[in-house]
Each structure stands twice: as C-alpha cells, then as structure tokens.
Amino acid sequence: MYIKSLEAAHGEPIHPKMAEIKLMYNTITQRVLLGELTPEEAAEEMQREAEEIVSG
Amino acid sequence: MSVSPKLIGIIIVVLVIGVAVGYLIPSLTAPPPEKPVLRVWLMPFIDEPEKVLAPIVEKFEEKYDCVVELTTVSYAEAVSKIQAAIAAGEAPDVVYQTQGRFIPIAEFGEAALVVDDLVEEFRDQFLYPDILLESVKWKGHFYGVPFNFWTYLWAVNVDILKEAGYSDEFINSLADYDNPNWNWDTLHEILQRCTMDRDGDGEIDTWGMAYPGGENWLHPFLLWLWLCGGEPFTENYEPNFNTPEVVCALSWLKQVMEEGLMPPGSENLKAGEAIDYFKTGKVAVLWGSGGWPSNLCETFKRDNPDLNYKVIYPPLGKAGRRDTYLGVALWQILKQSKNIELAKNWIRFWLTDPDAQKFQEDYLYFFPVLENAAKGKLSET
Numbered sequence: 558m559y560i561k562s563l564e565a566a567h568g569e570p571i572h573p574k575m576a577e578i579k580l581m582y583n584t585i586t587q588r589v590l591l592g593e594l595t596p597e598e599a600a601e602e603m604q605r606e607a608e609e610i611v612s613g
Numbered sequence: 614m615s616v617s618p619k620l621i622g623i624i625i626v627v628l629v630i631g632v633a634v635g636y637l638i639p640s641l642t643a644p645p646p647e648k649p650v651l652r653v654w655l656m657p658f659i660d661e662p663e664k665v666l667a668p669i670v671e672k673f674e675e676k677y678d679c680v681v682e683l684t685t686v687s688y689a690e691a692v693s694k695i696q697a698a699i700a701a702g703e704a705p706d707v708v709y710q711t712q713g714r715f716i717p718i719a720e721f722g723e724a725a726l727v728v729d730d731l732v733e734e735f736r737d738q739f740l741y742p743d744i745l746l747e748s749v750k751w752k753g754h755f756y757g758v759p760f761n762f763w764t765y766l767w768a769v770n771v772d773i774l775k776e777a778g779y780s781d782e783f784i785n786s787l788a789d790y791d792n793p794n795w796n797w798d799t800l801h802e803i804l805q806r807c808t809m810d811r812d813g814d815g816e817i818d819t820w821g822m823a824y825p826g827g828e829n830w831l832h833p834f835l836l837w838l839w840l841c842g843g844e845p846f847t848e849n850y851e852p853n854f855n856t857p858e859v860v861c862a863l864s865w866l867k868q869v870m871e872e873g874l875m876p877p878g879s880e881n882l883k884a885g886e887a888i889d890y891f892k893t894g895k896v897a898v899l900w901g902s903g904g905w906p907s908n909l910c911e912t913f914k915r916d917n918p919d920l921n922y923k924v925i926y927p928p929l930g931k932a933g934r935r936d937t938y939l940g941v942a943l944w945q946i947l948k949q950s951k952n953i954e955l956a957k958n959w960i961r962f963w964l965t966d967p968d969a970q971k972f973q974e975d976y977l978y979f980f981p982v983l984e985n986a987a988k989g990k991l992s993e994t
Contacts (some may be wrong), residue, residue, distance in 0.1 A: 558924060559906055559980065559991075561790055562764045563741045565927065566939035567839050568748020569712035569831060570846055573720055576713065578845065582854070584830045588869050589863050590826045590880035596863035600855050607845075607852030 568600045649679045651955050652705040654695065656688050658942065659977060669969050673962050679955055692717045699724045699949065706950035707959055710757050710943040712749060713831065718945060719756035727754045731957055737965055738983045740956040747981055749941055755945030760963045761979035765832070765904040765938045767928075768913075769803070770922045771899040773819050777806040787925035796929040797840070800898070804874040807897035821874035822898045823890040824866060827881035832938045833902045837862040844933025861931055892917055901927060901937055906991055907978035942979065 572578065585603050588594045594602065620835050655662045663683045670681045684705065686694045692714050699721060708718070719725040732746060732755045739759075740746050766788075774784055786792050804821025811818050825833055838845065843858025869875055869964045876882070876890060888903035890896040892913055899922075909924050927935045944963065947957045963969045967987035973979050974989025981987075 558766055558788070558926070559764055560740065562766055562926065562935075562937050563744055563762075563939065564790075565935035565937050566741075566744055566764045567835075567936055568744070568939045568941065570835070570844070571716060571748070571751055572846055572850055573716045575716075575831070577829050578852075578901065580829055582834055582845070586834050586863065586866065587826050587880055589867050590824075595866060596860045599863050600859040603859060604855035605850055607854050611852055 574610050578607055581606045582608060625641070649677075649952050649955055650682055651679055651707065651952055651959060652682045652684070652709040653959065654691075654705040655683060655685045656691050656709050656711070657685055666972075667974060669966075669972055672966065672968060673959065676962070677894070677955060679952075681959075687712075695947075696721050696724075698776070699947065704845070704947040704949040706947065706952050706956045708945050708947065710945040712943075714750070714942055715757045715943055715945050716751050718947075719751055719918050724947055724949070725756040726757060726948050726950070726953065728946060728957075728960075730760055731758050731960060733757075734961075735983065738985065739844050740980075740982060744939065745941065748939055749943055757945035758960045758964070759941045759943050759958065759982050761973045761977060761981055762939060762941045763905050763979045764940070765836070765901040766909060767901055767904055767925045768891070768899040768909055768922045769925055770807075770819075770891065770894060770897050771923050773807050773809075773894070776801065776811065777803075777809065777897070779803075779806075784916055784923055788923065790926050790935070793929065795926070797931055798929045803898060804869065805872070805921065808874050817873065819869065820876050820890070820896045822869065822900050823876055823882060823887040823896050824869070824879050825882045825884040825887040825902065826879050828884040828887075830884050832883070834862065836901045836927075836938060837865055839936040840927065840930030840932070842934075844929065858932075869955075883904075889921075892920065894920055905940075905978070910978065910991060940979075941982075 582603055585594065585599050589596060589599045659665050662685055666683065670683065674681055695704070695708055695718055704724065715725070736742055736746070744763060745759055746755070749755065749757060769784060769787060771784055787795050789795070799846055808817060808820050810816060835845065838858060839859040841861035842858055843862065847853045870879060876895070884902065888899070888908070891899040891903065894917070913920055913922065927937050930936055944960045945955060950956050964983055970981040970987040971989040973981050974991035978991055980991065
C-alpha cells in the first residue's frame, strides 16, 4: 500500500524559508483552533506574514 | 694469490642476499599507500548510525578500497554546521540530506554540486520519477540524489468502527484505492459516529481524530491543505496562503474542533500525544500524521498488541484526489570534496547494492527509490 500511495504523494514544499513559514502557519492554525481568528482572517494573516518572511 | 671458485661463489651469494635484503626491508617497513578518505556527515535518522551502518560502510570500503569517516550532526544543527564547515574550507564530501535542508546548502555560495548527470544515470529506474525526483528539484537542478522515501498512510481502529455500527466490508473498502465512496463526507460521518461514550458513564471516551495543534511539524496542516487542493507556494515560489483552499483546510479543523470530534485540548497537543491517542485506542482515525511505515508496520503492534487497526488510504479530498506526504532522504555532494568520483560512487552504491537497499527497509523503515531494488522485510509486511 505504501508504494501505491506514492501515486497520491505530495513532496515537501521546497523553499529556503520553509522553517520560518512552517512555524508561521502552525502558529496561526493554532489561533484558529483557539477561536482567536476565523479561517478567512487566518488565511489573510498567513499570506501577510509569509510575504514578510520571504522578503526579509 | 688465487681465489678459489668456491669462495667466489660464496661472495656472490652474500652480495645477492645483501642487495635483496637492502631492497626488501625498506619496502616491508614503508607505510602502505594512503587510501582515499570519504568524509560523510549524517543526521541521526537511526540510533547510533555509525554503529548500525558499519556493515554497509565496510562493504563500500572494500569495494572501492577507501576509508569512510562518518560523523553525525543533529537535525537542528545540521545546516549551520555544514555551512560553517564550508566557510572554513573543510566541508565533508557527502552529507545526508532532507528535503527541508538541502536548499540552504545549495544556496550557500553555491556549495552543493549539481548532480543532474547522476540523476539521469538512474532516471529510468526510479519509482514514479515524476513524483520522487520533482520533489527534490530546486530551480531546475538536482542538488542531491534521493536514496530512500516514505509516505504516510491512514489507519482506523477496527473495534471502534465496529462498535459505531460499521461492517467489516465497509472497513475493508477504505483500503481500496479506487473506492469512490471513501471521501471527505464519509470521513466526517466516521468521526461523528465514533465520538462516543463507550462505557456509559456520560463522558465521551473515544473521539474521531486528534490534531497536534501545539506542534511545529511541517505536514499536519499541509495534509489537509493538499486534500483541499491547495499549495503553500506558487510555481514561482511565492506565498500562496490567502486562498479558498487554505480557508477550506482551516474551516475543516475548526469544524472538527467545534463539533467535539477531537479530544479536548487538541489546540495544544504535541504530535506524539496525538499519535498516542490512536495507539492507545482513544481515537478512531489516524489521519496520516503518524502513519509512517515504522509505526503502522511495527511500533503500534509492539507497543499495544491489543490495538486492532487496519491500514487504509487517505480519503478523496475536496479536490477529488487522495493525497499524502512524501518524505525523501538524499545524498548531497559538496563542491569542496576532494573525492567527487568516490562520492558519486557512494551514492551509486546506496542506490544499487542489495544489502544497502534491504538495510533501508529493515532498519530505517524507508523504501529504496529504484523500481527493482532488493526487497527487505518492510515490503514483505
């Protein structure tokens, strides 16, 4: 089954700032689970912070 | 004075022996020519890697008449230590790499060797080359060669599903890759039906699934994003988060949380704790995070022999396709290497040697990348 699942597999996103971006989206997801942000607000916040990280 | 022929003979014999000894002694006492040294840096993908890898390394040393020096650096420090070694002009020849770490080295003064030629040498032999190879490509080039991979599968607790009224036939159908009814809606229904008060004390004691909301792993959020059909970056590596797919993934997690289908406190759960919820029979579905081969093929059975679970495929996502995570390990050669050809042979060896291939399944619980690789116990599970 593992070999078969390769058909559905998605490689890790390749980006030099992935470590910072990962921390960013996990932190914001946690805020959604805590009820501090709606999914729409969170998506906007993720985009804003990701752009900061990439340009920083 | 005449010299007897016998004396002449003795003198000649002595001279011959003297000359022979004169030549032989230095050659016997001189150090043997130095063997080339291959310096390989590893990350601790297994406990005591130097010790565990010894039989494979010895076989390589014998085949290529060389010496391999293994050094282990922690995952956390790997990138900074490799970069420091490069800056000091003392880079190792080859480094074990992960998808998340090979780019900072490739970008660090272009220190990594482009190995497109080596990849091409094996391209026709790779399993699903479009998936495996594309996942380790950076700006059109290969800065390492993948040598093993793993994916995540899902699992369900058979006892909980049966108690929730599901039949064996239904449970088995979740392991049918082509089953169109194993989709997101079915998943939602399973989570709802399996969140139960099983002992009748008025308290919920099994939940549908657990999410590690307090963990900083890469894949938990991405697995749901991918099932929603999203990507965190555009093809040009630009952030791609303000999208309907990101809203879809977050809305799902919020919904599952609000409906009480996850254990209380999931927003702060660590990854190991979320996995333990499944391993100890407290959630019905292991949804990928934790579904790597060593867990599903051995660890769960060893740690909880009573856990009655079935390995299944992920459901069809909102975008109409199944999706899961692909992890790949690579060997990366550094340009400072004084033994580039030997370093390439190290990679060829890991790709083609039957013992090295079996080792990856038997000890690492990862699969070798070539289609016709020797099979280890993982493939036989």
